[in-house]
Amino acid sequence: MNTNSYKTQVAKPSTVERKWHIIDAEGLVVGRMCTKIASVLRGKHKPDFTPHFDNGDYVIVINADKVRFTGLKMDQKTYLRHTGYPGGQRATKAKELLEKKPIAIVETAVKGMLPKTKLGRAQYKKLFVYAGSEHPHTAQQPATLEI
Numbered sequence: 001m002n003t004n005s006y007k008t009q010v011a012k013p014s015t016v017e018r019k020w021h022i023i024d025a026e027g028l029v030v031g032r033m034c035t036k037i038a039s040v041l042r043g044k045h046k047p048d049f050t051p052h053f054d055n056g057d058y059v060i061v062i063n064a065d066k067v068r069f070t071g072l073k074m075d076q077k078t079y080l081r082h083t084g085y086p087g088g089q090r091a092t093k094a095k096e097l098l099e100k101k102p103i104a105i106v107e108t109a110v111k112g113m114l115p116k117t118k119l120g121r122a123q124y125k126k127l128f129v130y131a132g133s134e135h136p137h138t139a140q141q142p143a144t145l146e147i
Contacts, residue, residue, distance in 0.1 A: 011048045011055040018126075020058045020142035022135070026066040028147060030109055036147050037061065037106075038113035041123045054119055058126045060142055065102035065131040069094060079108065103129045 021040060025033060043049050043056035069077065077094040097104055106129045114120040128137065 009048045011043070011046075011050040011053050015048070016055045018055075018057050020060065020137065020140040021145040022060045022062065022137075022142035023145050023147060024063055024133075025061050025106065026063040028067055029070055030067050030105060033061075033067070033147055034106060034109035034113060036145075037110050037127065040145065041110070041114065041126055052119070054122050056123050056126060058140070058142075059128070059145070060135050060137050061106055061127070061129045062133050062135055063131075064106045064129050065098065067098075067102070067105060074098075079104075102131045 023033065023037065037059050039045060040059055041056045043054070045057075046055060048055065068074075074095050075093065078091045079094065079097055080089060080091055082089050092100075094105065107127070110127055111124055114123050128135065
């Protein structure tokens with residue numbers, strides 16, 4: 001019996017085909033949208049997904065300033081950061097962060113869903129988030145990704 005015909009396909013740098021996807025975040029719930037984005041960045045939507053290799057696609061998110069939260073998260077959810085100095089922990093409400101840095105909401109949500117390794121950092125670099133509806137990636141001809 002020939003066992004070679006039943007081998008599992010493993011992604012290699014020579015076999016990877018990366019595509020560009022664009023997501024319009026207007027009116028979408030942050031968590032549900034970001035789980036889909038993280039899955040595409042990792043390459044889990046492809047049949048040749050390999051956990052130890054980066055074979056994910058590029059994702060462009062537009063209208064990040066028009067995302068929404070469910071329930072009372074807009075007023076109650078806090079984002080923590082640290083200045084690096086003793087007693088330097090700072091908290092920001094979701095509503096304030098959406099006004100000042102709307103890109104940070106999508107970026108932190110997706111970053112938290114990716115692996116905390118060199119592989120995860122490489123996958124995160126394929127994410128491009130923009131507050132408005134304009135983006136400089138028209139040459140890549142991104143396909144619309146429905147969520």
